[in-house]
Structure formats: C-alpha cells, structure tokens
Amino acid sequence: MRSLWTPGAALIVLALWPARVSAQGADPAAAFTGDVHASAGLTCTACHAAQAPGSYTAPPRPAIAPLCATCHSDAAYMQRFDPQVRVDQFLQYQTSAHGRRMTAGETRVATCTDCHGAHGVTRVRDARSPVAPLNVTTTCARCHGDPARMEPLGRDAAPPADWAASVHAAALLERGDTSAPTCAACHGSHGATPPGITSVANVCAQCHLREAELFRASPKKDIFDAIGQAECLVCHNNHRIEPPADHWVGVQEGAVCAPCHDASGDSARTIGAMREALDRLAGGVAAADASLARAERAGMLVDEGRLALRAAREQQVQARVLVHTFAAEPFGAAAADGAAAARRALDAGEAASRELQVRRTGLGVTTLLIVAFLITLWVKIRRLPELPS
Amino acid sequence: MPARGHGRKWPISGLSACRRRGAARLGVQKFPHRPKNSSTFLSTDCVSLLLHPVDPRNSAPGRRSVVNWLLGLWGGGVCGAVLYPVARYLAPPEVPEAATQSVMAGSAQSLAPNSGRVVAFGSRPAIVIRTAAGDLRAFSATCTHLDCTVQYRPDLQRIWCACHNGQYDLNGRNVAGPPPRPLEAFDVNVKDDQIALSRKS
Amino acid sequence: MSGRIRGWLDERLALGDVIEALRHKTVPHHRYSIWYYFGGMTLFLFGIQVGTGALLLLYYRPSAAEAYESVQFIVTRVPFGWLVRSIHAWSANLMVASAVAHLFSVLFLHAYRRPRELTWLSGVLLLLLTLAFGFTGYLLPWNEVSFFATRVGTDIAAAVPLIGRGIVRFLRGGDDVTGATLTRLFGFHVAVLPAVASGLVALHLLLVQRHGMSVPPSVARRAAEDRGAIRAMPFIPHFLLRDLFAWTIVLAALAALSTFYPWELGTKADPFAPAPAGIRPEWYFLWAFETLKHVPPAIAGINGELIAVAVMAAGALAALLLPFLAGHTAQTRRVVVWAGGAALAFMAIMTGLALAAVAP
Numbered sequence: 001m002r003s004l005w006t007p008g009a010a011l012i013v014l015a016l017w018p019a020r021v022s023a024q025g026a027d028p029a030a031a032f033t034g035d036v037h038a039s040a041g042l043t044c045t046a047c048h049a050a051q052a053p054g055s056y057t058a059p060p061r062p063a064i065a066p067l068c069a070t071c072h073s074d075a076a077y078m079q080r081f082d083p084q085v086r087v088d089q090f091l092q093y094q095t096s097a098h099g100r101r102m103t104a105g106e107t108r109v110a111t112c113t114d115c116h117g118a119h120g121v122t123r124v125r126d127a128r129s130p131v132a133p134l135n136v137t138t139t140c141a142r143c144h145g146d147p148a149r150m151e152p153l154g155r156d157a158a159p160p161a162d163w164a165a166s167v168h169a170a171a172l173l174e175r176g177d178t179s180a181p182t183c184a185a186c187h188g189s190h191g192a193t194p195p196g197i198t199s200v201a202n203v204c205a206q207c208h209l210r211e212a213e214l215f216r217a218s219p220k221k222d223i224f225d226a227i228g229q230a231e232c233l234v235c236h237n238n239h240r241i242e243p244p245a246d247h248w249v250g251v252q253e254g255a256v257c258a259p260c261h262d263a264s265g266d267s268a269r270t271i272g273a274m275r276e277a278l279d280r281l282a283g284g285v286a287a288a289d290a291s292l293a294r295a296e297r298a299g300m301l302v303d304e305g306r307l308a309l310r311a312a313r314e315q316q317v318q319a320r321v322l323v324h325t326f327a328a329e330p331f332g333a334a335a336a337d338g339a340a341a342a343r344r345a346l347d348a349g350e351a352a353s354r355e356l357q358v359r360r361t362g363l364g365v366t367t368l369l370i371v372a373f374l375i376t377l378w379v380k381i382r383r384l385p386e387l388p389s
Numbered sequence: 390m391p392a393r394g395h396g397r398k399w400p401i402s403g404l405s406a407c408r409r410r411g412a413a414r415l416g417v418q419k420f421p422h423r424p425k426n427s428s429t430f431l432s433t434d435c436v437s438l439l440l441h442p443v444d445p446r447n448s449a450p451g452r453r454s455v456v457n458w459l460l461g462l463w464g465g466g467v468c469g470a471v472l473y474p475v476a477r478y479l480a481p482p483e484v485p486e487a488a489t490q491s492v493m494a495g496s497a498q499s500l501a502p503n504s505g506r507v508v509a510f511g512s513r514p515a516i517v518i519r520t521a522a523g524d525l526r527a528f529s530a531t532c533t534h535l536d537c538t539v540q541y542r543p544d545l546q547r548i549w550c551a552c553h554n555g556q557y558d559l560n561g562r563n564v565a566g567p568p569p570r571p572l573e574a575f576d577v578n579v580k581d582d583q584i585a586l587s588r589k590s
Numbered sequence: 591m592s593g594r595i596r597g598w599l600d601e602r603l604a605l606g607d608v609i610e611a612l613r614h615k616t617v618p619h620h621r622y623s624i625w626y627y628f629g630g631m632t633l634f635l636f637g638i639q640v641g642t643g644a645l646l647l648l649y650y651r652p653s654a655a656e657a658y659e660s661v662q663f664i665v666t667r668v669p670f671g672w673l674v675r676s677i678h679a680w681s682a683n684l685m686v687a688s689a690v691a692h693l694f695s696v697l698f699l700h701a702y703r704r705p706r707e708l709t710w711l712s713g714v715l716l717l718l719l720t721l722a723f724g725f726t727g728y729l730l731p732w733n734e735v736s737f738f739a740t741r742v743g744t745d746i747a748a749a750v751p752l753i754g755r756g757i758v759r760f761l762r763g764g765d766d767v768t769g770a771t772l773t774r775l776f777g778f779h780v781a782v783l784p785a786v787a788s789g790l791v792a793l794h795l796l797l798v799q800r801h802g803m804s805v806p807p808s809v810a811r812r813a814a815e816d817r818g819a820i821r822a823m824p825f826i827p828h829f830l831l832r833d834l835f836a837w838t839i840v841l842a843a844l845a846a847l848s849t850f851y852p853w854e855l856g857t858k859a860d861p862f863a864p865a866p867a868g869i870r871p872e873w874y875f876l877w878a879f880e881t882l883k884h885v886p887p888a889i890a891g892i893n894g895e896l897i898a899v900a901v902m903a904a905g906a907l908a909a910l911l912l913p914f915l916a917g918h919t920a921q922t923r924r925v926v927v928w929a930g931g932a933a934l935a936f937m938a939i940m941t942g943l944a945l946a947a948v949a950p
Contacts, residue, residue: 209554
C-alpha cells in the first residue's frame with residue numbers, strides 16, 4: 001500500500017499542477033501569513049481538513065468553490081467578521097459561465113482561487129489584490145487573453161487586448177479613474193457572463209444614462225431590436241471602445257451610419273446636416289482656441305474668451321450626446337448654441353489681438369513724437385553757444 | 390554726442406580750479422548780478438574762467454526760436470504721450486475691483502426655492518441654489534469627475550452632472566456616479582437683493 | 591508776468607544762490623565723459639520707479655489672497671495698467687544695470703578718491719538698496735516663480751553662522767515664505783527702503799554738487815603734460831540737454847520693451863506645490879546663485895556655502911571701504927582696476943553660465 005501511495009500522490013500533484021501554479025506563489029505557508037483568513041484566526045486545517053500536515057495538496061478544482069462557500073455563503077458565520085459582507089457569491093458563481101461549465105465537468109474554467117489567490121488572499125479593496133479595480137483586468141486576461149487557453153474552449157482571446165486599447169482602459173490606467181468599467185463592471189465578477197445582445201445596453205446605461213435614454217426614445221431602438229442588433233455595440237463596439245469622432249456621422253465609407261443608410265432619402269439629408277453642424281462647431285472651437293492661445297502667448301489675458309470657449313465645448317459635448325436622438329432637433333439647437341459661444345470666444349481672442357495692435361500703434365505714435373523731439377534736441381545741442389579758445 | 394569743442398579748448402572745470410585759486414566754495418559766495426540781455430555766464434571771481442562771449446554765429450533770433458518752438462512742440466507731444474496714459478490709469482475702471490475673491494450672482498428675489506443658477510466666478514463657473522426650504526447655497530460648478538459644468542435638478546433636489554450622471558447633494562458632497570470629490574463650497578451673502586458669492590476664507 | 595512770479599518766489603524761497611551756482615557749474619569734457627551720464631540715468635530710472643510704483647499702489651493689494659488677482663486686475667482691467675506695470679518691471683532691471691555701470695565706471699575712473707569718499711560710500715549703499723528694492727519687489731506679484739525665487743534667496747541667509755536663522759526669520763516674517771512675508775517685504779519695498787534711499791540720494795546729490803565731477807588721473811596727467819586746460823562744458827544747458835537726450839531715449843526704450851515684451855503674469859503661487867524645475871532669481875542675483883551651486887559642500891571642513899557667503903560679504907565690505915583702502919597712489923589704483931576687472935569678469939561669467947544652464 002505504502003509503495004503505491006507515493007506515485008499516486010505524485011500523479012495527483014502532477015495532475016493538479018496547473019491549478020497549483022496559477023493560484024499559489026512560491027511558498028504557500030509564507031504567503032498565508034499575509035492572508036486575510038490568517039488574520040481572522042483560521043489555519044491550514046480550515047481548508048485542508050481531511051489531509052495530514054506536511055502533505056497538503058490542493059482540493060480538486062470542482063470542489064474548490066463549494067469549499068469556499070461553506071463559510072462565505074453562511075450569513076450567520078460571515079457576520080462575525082464583516083456585518084455588511086455579501087454571501088451570495090457562490091449562488092452568482094453557479095449562474096456564471098465559469099460556474100455552469102465547471103458543474104458540467106469542464107475544469108479548465110475559473111474558480112475562486114484562480115482570481116482571489118489561494119494562500120495570500122487579501123480584501124478586494126486592498127490595492128495588492130488581484131481583483132482590486134486596477135488589477136482585475138490583468139487577472140481576467142491571464143486566461144481570456146491567452147490563445148492557448150481560449151482556443152481549446154472555443155473562445156476568442158482578443159477582448160482583453162481590445163479593452164486595453166479602449167477609452168475605458170485609458171481612463172482607468174492612465175488617469176486612475178476607478179469609476180471606469182473593468183471586465184467585472186460589465187460582465188459581473190462572481191456571476192461573470194457576457195451580457196446578452198438585448199441587455200448589453202443596460203450595462204452601458206449604468207454610466208451613460210443620457211445617451212441610453214435618448215436612444216431608447218428614438219426610432220432606432222425598435223429598429224435595432226427588430227433586426228437583432230445590440231444597441232450601443234453597433235456603433236461603439238463592446239471591448240475596443242474608441243473615442244467617438246465627428247466623422248463617424250455620415251453616409252460615406254467608414255462612417256457608422258453607412259452600413260444601413262445610403263446617400264439617398266430623407267435620412268441621408270438629416271445625417272448630412274448633423275455632420276455639417278458637428279464639423280462647423282468643431283472648426284469654430286478650434287479657431288477660437290487658436291485665437292485665444294495667440295492672444296495669451298502675446299501677453300494678453302482673455303478670461304471671458306476662455307469662459308465662452310468652455311461654454312462652447314460643453315455645448316459640443318451636448319450636441320454629440322444629442323446625436324443619439326437621431327433627429328435634427330434638439331441636436332440643431334445645441335450645435336447652434338455651441339457655434340454662437342465659439343464665435344464669442346473667437347471675438348474675444350480677436351479683440352485681444354486688435355488691442356495688441358492698438359498698443360503697437362500707440363507705441364509707434366509715441367516713438368515718432370520722441371524721435372522728432374530727439375532730432376530737434378540734437379539740433380539745439382549742436383547750436384549751443386561755444387566757448388572761445 | 391555733438392559739440393566736441395569744435396577745435397577749441399574749454400577751460401578747466403569748475404570747482405577744482407576754484408579751489409586751486411583759493412576761491413570761495415560754490416554757493417556760499419554771493420555772485421554779482423548778471424547784466425541783462427546777455428545769454429552768457431558772467432562773474433567776477435574765479436568762475437570767470439568760464440566767461441565766454443556769445444558766439445555771433447548762433448545769435449540769429451529767428452533760427453533759435455524756430456528750434457525752440459519745435460522743441461516745445463515735440464516736447465509737449467512727448468509730455469502728452471506720458472500724461473495721457475497716466476490720466477486714463479487714474480480714472481477708476483468700469484469694474485472697480487478684481488472679481489476673483491467675490492462676485493455678484495444676480496437678483497436674490499428672482500431665484501425661486503428649489504432652483505439653481507450658474508454664473509461666472511473669475512474664469513470658472515459657479516452654481517447658486519435656493520433649496521426647497523429657502524436657504525441659499527453656492528458651489529463651484531465644475532464637476533470633479535471630468536470638468537463638465539453641473540446643473541441643479543429640481544426633481545432630484547440634487548446637483549447633477551449631465552456627462553456621466555454624477556450627483557452631488559445640497560452640501561456639495563458627491564453621492565452618486567463617478568465624481569470622486571465634493572464640490573468646493575462658497576460663502577453666500579445677500580445685499581440689496583444682490584447675491585454675492587465669495588471664496589471661503 | 592513770469593518775471594513777477596519769479597520775483598515773488600525768489601523773495602520767499604531765496605533760490606537765487608542755488609540757481610546761480612548751477613548756472614556756473616561745469617562738467618569736464620574728455621574721452622571718458624560719457625560715463626558721467628550714468629549717475630543721472632540711474633536717478634531718472636529711480637524717478638520712473640517712484641512714479642509707476644505710486645500708480646501701482648492705487649490698485650495693488652498686499653495679501654496672499656489678493657496680490658496676484660490685483661496685479662491681474664491692473665494688467666487686464668485698468669486702462670494702461672499693462673503699460674505702468676511693465677514699465678515698472680523693465681525700469682527696475684534697467685536701473686540695476688545703470689547703477690552697476692555707474693559704480694564700475696566710478697571705480698575704473700577712480701572718482702572715489704579723496705575728497706569723494708562719502709559720495710562713494712553712499713553710492714555703494716544705494717546700489718545695495720537698489721538690489722534690495724529688486725528683491726522685495728520681485729515677490730509682490732505673488733506668482734510661482736517669484737515665490738520660489740524668494741524662498742531660495744532667503745535660504746542663502748541661513749548660511750550665516752549664529753544669526754543666520756534670525757536673519758531668515760526677519761526677512762520672511764516667520765519660518766517659511768507666507769502671506770506674512772508678502773506683507774513684510776511690501777512694507778520694506780514701499781516705505782522703509784524708499785525712506786532710506788531718499789535720504790541717501792539727497793546726500794549723494796549734495797556731495798556731487800559740492801565736489802563737482804571728478805577728473806580721471808590719466809586725463810588730468812595728460813592735460814598737465816600738454817600744459818593745457820581740461821575742456822569743460824557748462825552744466826546748463828549743454829550737459830543737461832545731453833542728459834535729457836539720453837533720458838528720452840531710455841523712455842522710448844521702456845515704452846518699446848513694455849509693448850513688445852510685456853512682463854508676464856505667471857501662475858499664482860501655491861505654497862504647497864513642489865518647486866518647478868529651473869527656479870532662479872532675477873538676473874542681477876544669478877552670479878551669486880551660480881557661484882553657490884559650484885561651491886563644494888565643504889572646504890577644509892567648513893561648510894562650503896558659508897565660505898562663499900563670507901567671501902561675497904568680504905567683497906562687499908572691500909567695495910564699501912574702497913576709498914580708505916586704495917586710490918592714493920598709481921600703484922594702488924592699478925590694483926583697484928585689476929580687482930574691479932576681475933570681479934566684473936567673474937560676475938559676468940557666472941551670469942553667463944547660469945543663463946546657459948537654463949537655455950537648453
């Protein structure tokens with residue numbers, strides 16, 4: 001019996017090797033000293049109950065989630081450590097794509113320890129945690145960005161890289177804006193499931209409420225539902241969400257309206273008018289900014305111009321939001337207001353430059369007077385009475 | 390510089406010559422009265438070194454007075470060019486003081502309860518609110534998320550940012566959506582029905 | 591009519607003697623005469639400073655909360671406020687340059703010799719006051735550059751042993767540069783320094799009138815060899831009209847500088863922000879700033895900065911006491927010329943190094 005134990009144990013260890021490497025660090029015992037469970041007073045036996053000390057091994061992968069749930073789904077138990085903590089993680093997990101596949105026997109999907117770690121678990125809000133907002137996308141990308149892992153499961157490995165090129169990634173990683181969505185924000189964390197086509201807009205609407213409300217009130221909603229298109233994704237993509245540009249509006253090649261609209265018909269006219277208004281507004285804002293910058297560089301102060309430009313920029317944002325009504329008004333009014341504000345800013349910049357010219361003209365006149373005075377003075381000096389020898 | 394003596398040597402300068410001759414210090418001795426109609430310097434003591442008759446070449450009154458007249462003309466112009474800006478500077482400008490510590494925010498009466506108004510405070514916007522209970526509050530109107538200008542929502546009784554649905558309560562605290570920080574609060578006072586906002590000291 | 595007014599005034603003010611004396615005043619005319627104009631130029635620029643300074647005082651507010659905004663107000667809202675402010679700033683720089691030129695010309699032409707020792711003394715003190723005016727005025731717009739330049743500048747005083755910290759606290763009105771520093775330096779700039787400067791200027795001018803213009807030894811010697819007299823021009827109207835000529839040119843230059851190179855407002859000082867890179871004082875302090883940067887941390891066990899400050903102080907003291915130390919013989923005068931030339935070259939090189947360091 002004993003002679004079979006060792007190779008048997010070795011086989012088990014080898015079989016579970018990938019899981020071990022992915023969830024554990026170099027030395028589990030050392031890592032556990034920093035674990036939140038350790039500070040709660042738990043020891044190795046809390047999870048490795050049925051094993052002898054010194055020969056702990058990882059539980060089989062399908063058993064990990066139920067093992068964690070023995071405590072984390074027990075409300076009375078968890079209340080001792082954190083009265084407000086949620087206890088529905090396991091329930092959510094079972095609804096998730098990971099959970100369902102694991103139940104069906106596929107062990108290559110994520111379970112608790114793959115994301116939270118096994119021995120150095122820290123609270124989610126701890127900045128070192130693999131599921132802290134700034135780290136969560138890296139954690140998901142370990143599997144979902146790895147073609148070697150995704151291909152056998154029939155999934156695409158592009159989303160994490162796509163997300164990393166998006167405005168949301170820039171907001172989160174460059175500006176540190178933790179309100180920007182990570183994988184978990186749209187897909188859920190424990191209940192991680194891709195949102196369905198009809199519900200993805202609900203996800204976007206959590207933050208982009210105005211655009212969602214306008215879209216739902218517009219004719220597009222019913223049309224898109226009828227043809228089975230996900231609302232926001234059609235124009236904005238789901239992972240690689242790039243900064244929207246004015247030239248997306250149009251019927252020419254490369255515009256987002258082009259797949260459905262062509263150059264004929266009323267809609268083309270409306271689209272054309274909106275695009276023209278957007279371009280005009282952008283041009284006005286750029287011209288005003290240049291004029292104000294010129295004046296500032298020359299030493300003039302143009303506070304009111306900057307205020308007007310700020311108003312113009314906000315109207316530009318409003319106009320771009322109102323594109324989601326897919327109608328000429330009230331978009332037109334916002335664009336017109338913006339253009340008027342940009343005009344005011346431009347005028348302020350031009351007035352400052354004109355004032356500069358006035359100053360230079362004043363200087364010119366003064367200098368001429370001074371030069372005339374100097375010439376006359378020179379003549380006078382030359383004609384002063386001289387001394388005899 | 391003109392007039393390098395025109396080949397003539399001028400006598401030794403003033404006081405050193407006087408001292409050498411043992412003469413009195415300048416200013417202490419009374420000088421004899423100058424003869425009239427002379428444009429030269431006359432004196433009877435050591436300073437007579439400086440005596441020089443009028444150079445007949447330059448005595449033509451016509452020429453001299455033209456030069457003097459022109460000098461007066463241009464000199465007056467230069468003085469005017471200096472005094473005009475000074476005079477304009479001294480007159481108080483339209484807005485008598487810098488509006489960055491405090492600013493007027495319109496009529497108090499026309500601000501109804503449960504409504505708000507956005508005004509300019511320096512180069513940034515500010516929002517004045519009259520709560521449903523009737524008291525006035527004022528905050529910076531720049532959203533702390535991405536700098537959009539906020540507005541008052543009477544239905545929510547909150548300050549709202551249209552860009553990403555951020556919300557602040559009536560104390561300026563960020564209570565919903567992405568804004569990471571509260572809005573800066575301003576002091577509000579009313580004088581003669583005019584609302585005055587000022588930065589908190 | 592004007593004769594009667596003149597007569598009325600003369601009876602009461604009795605300025606007849608003074609005016610007569612001025613009428614007889616002459617100025618030596620030789621190859622170095624051009625340097626005689628720098629004293630009057632400095633006085634003219636000082637007058638400009640007093641005038642524009644008084645105008646600025648009508649709108650400026652000396653508190654940390656309002657200083658920057660009040661200067662911004664002057665420059666944007668007050669008619670010709672931009673002109674008054676820029677002239678004040680440019681004229682300050684020109685005045686320092688003129689005062690330095692005046693000092694070095696007096697040094698190289700040996701006009702500090704007996705009996706003009708007090709004139710020299712008051713002049714050196716006036717130069718130090720001019721630098722103090724520049725230092726105190728620089729902080730008043732309360733922008734980022736001036737805030738940090740003041741902090742760095744006052745830090746140098748801490749190098750003085752024993753009383754260094756006391757000096758720093760006196761200058762700053764506290765341990766760090768704050769609104770208290772602003773108010774204090776403002777008080778120095780508009781009240782204390784002008785009062786002292788007015789007294790010294792009056793003394794300096796009085797002494798110059800008493801002693802007349804000094805003739806450089808080489809000119810006097812050549813005149814003696816030629817057995818001729820030193821040419822002299824009457825103060826009124828010859829010298830005065832030439833003075834007026836120079837002053838008018840400088841006035842035109844100030845107007846042009848203010849129009850084409852207006853003094854910038856900068857960003858408001860934030861005491862809690864880190865110092866931006868490349869903070870340096872105004873150009874007339876750059877040589878000292880650069881010297882302190884190159885001094886090794888310790889020389890023979892003593893703090894390097896302390897030694898540098900001590901050397902500079904010794905130099906200033908030597909400059910102050912120059913007439914008592916040298917000038918009596920041709921030998922000592924040669925030493926003075928070489929020492930002055932070396933000092934000038936050193937300051938010029940250090941200033942050049944400092945400017946080159948920032949340029950790239």
